[in-house]
Structure formats: C-alpha cells, structure tokens
Amino acid sequence: MKNDAVKLKAANQEEKEFLARLEQEAGTQVSLCYQCGKCSAGCPAAFAMDYPPREIIRLLQLNMLDEAINSNSIWVCATCETCSERCPRGVDIASLMDTLRREALRQGKKGDNKVAAFNAAFLSSVKYLGRTYEAGILLQHNAVTMQPFKDANLGLPMMKRGKISILPARIKGRDQMKKIFERVQEQREEN
Numbered sequence: 001m002k003n004d005a006v007k008l009k010a011a012n013q014e015e016k017e018f019l020a021r022l023e024q025e026a027g028t029q030v031s032l033c034y035q036c037g038k039c040s041a042g043c044p045a046a047f048a049m050d051y052p053p054r055e056i057i058r059l060l061q062l063n064m065l066d067e068a069i070n071s072n073s074i075w076v077c078a079t080c081e082t083c084s085e086r087c088p089r090g091v092d093i094a095s096l097m098d099t100l101r102r103e104a105l106r107q108g109k110k111g112d113n114k115v116a117a118f119n120a121a122f123l124s125s126v127k128y129l130g131r132t133y134e135a136g137i138l139l140q141h142n143a144v145t146m147q148p149f150k151d152a153n154l155g156l157p158m159m160k161r162g163k164i165s166i167l168p169a170r171i172k173g174r175d176q177m178k179k180i181f182e183r184v185q186e187q188r189e190e191n
C-alpha cells in the first residue's frame with residue numbers, strides 16, 4: 001500500500017533482469033532520472049494517478065516493480081508524451097508507461113471499472129472542451145463510481161493553490177476536436 005513504510009532491499013538477479021527487459025522494451029533507462037518532477041508537473045492525468053510519473057520512475061529505481069505494474073497510473077496515462085518531451089534527462093516515461101501496461105496485460109491484469117470510468121470522463125472533457133477539466137473529470141468519475149465524496153478533502157486545497165480551476169477552460173477550434181472524435185468513431189464502425 002502506498003502509505004505503508006517502504007522496506008528497501010537490493011534487487012536480486014531476477015528482478016535486475018526483469019527491469020532490464022522493461023527498459024529495453026521501452027528504449028529508456030530509469031537510472032537517468034534525478035527526480036526533478038517536471039514530468040509530473042506537466043502530466044494532464046497526474047491528478048487521477050495513485051503514483052504520478054515521477055513516482056512511477058522512482059518505484060522502478062527502487063526495485064518496486066510490482067507496485068508500478070499494479071498501479072492505476074499505467075491505465076490512466078493518456079500516452080500524450082508530455083512527460084517524455086519535458087524530461088531534462090531524456091527519460092522516455094510515456095514509453096515506460098506503455099511498456100508497464102503491456103507487461104500488466106501479459107500478467108493477465110487490466111484496469112478496473114474505476115479506470116474505465118476515468119477514461120470516459122477524460123475523453124468527454126477533451127471532446128467538448130478541447131482540453132482536460134480536472135474538477136469536472138473528478139466529479140464525473142466519482143459520481144459514476146458511486147464515491148461522491150472521494151477527493152473532497154483534496155479539491156479545495158488544490159483549487160486554492162491554483163492546481164485545478166473551478167470553471168472549465170475551452171480551447172479555440174473545438175469543432176475540429178469533435179471532428180477528430182467523429183472520425184475515430186467512424187473508423188471503429190468500419191472495422
């Protein structure tokens with residue numbers, strides 16, 4: 001569990017090989033990360049993750065591979081690649097997220113219905129506003145998953161610090177965004 005004390009231990013050979021395989025598949029190296037946090041600061045989905053991108057990398061550095069693979073972060077990640085673009089050390093975090101997701105699937109794991117509800121709320125926000133509206137996504141997600149007061153203690157402090165806004169912001173060219181969604185829907189129906 002995230003809040004339990006972390007017991008560190010040296011990686012055994014099997015764990016070293018497992019991490020090396022994940023790194024090879026992702027084409028990147030977690031040891032390059034110096035934990036600056038720029039990836040988490042730019043991640044549009046970090047607010048809904050149990051471990052934001054920086055912490056996912058830290059888990060891997062600390063040899064806590066199962067914790068990373070069992071996190072909801074890998075399913076919530078939208079593969080937008082903002083984190084990889086921002087990383088001053090060239091860590092391809094988006095690719096690592098993708099690799100962890102594929103590894104989880106290989107192990108027979110998949111995101112639960114809360115993650116599916118989050119993804120639906122996330123896509124709906126992007127479709128209609130052209131960007132993420134964190135407060136709206138959280139409210140919709142919590143309503144659908146029958147946990148209306150979840151994050152209530154976090155919302156106000158985050159708004160006070162300007163981390164999330166009360167009102168949604170819209171981009172120009174939202175029609176184009178809707179057309180993209182319609183095109184994707186058409187392609188789905190064709191296949």
Ligand code: SF4
Pocket residue numbers: 032033034035036037038039040053054057086087088089090091093
């Ligand atoms: S931006 Fe790069 S160096 Fe900074 S915490 Fe994220 S992965 Fe590590």
Ligand code: SF4
Pocket residue numbers: 039042043044045046053076077078079080081082083084093094097
């Ligand atoms: S690729 Fe995933 S982890 Fe990286 S910024 Fe985008 S949503 Fe966040």
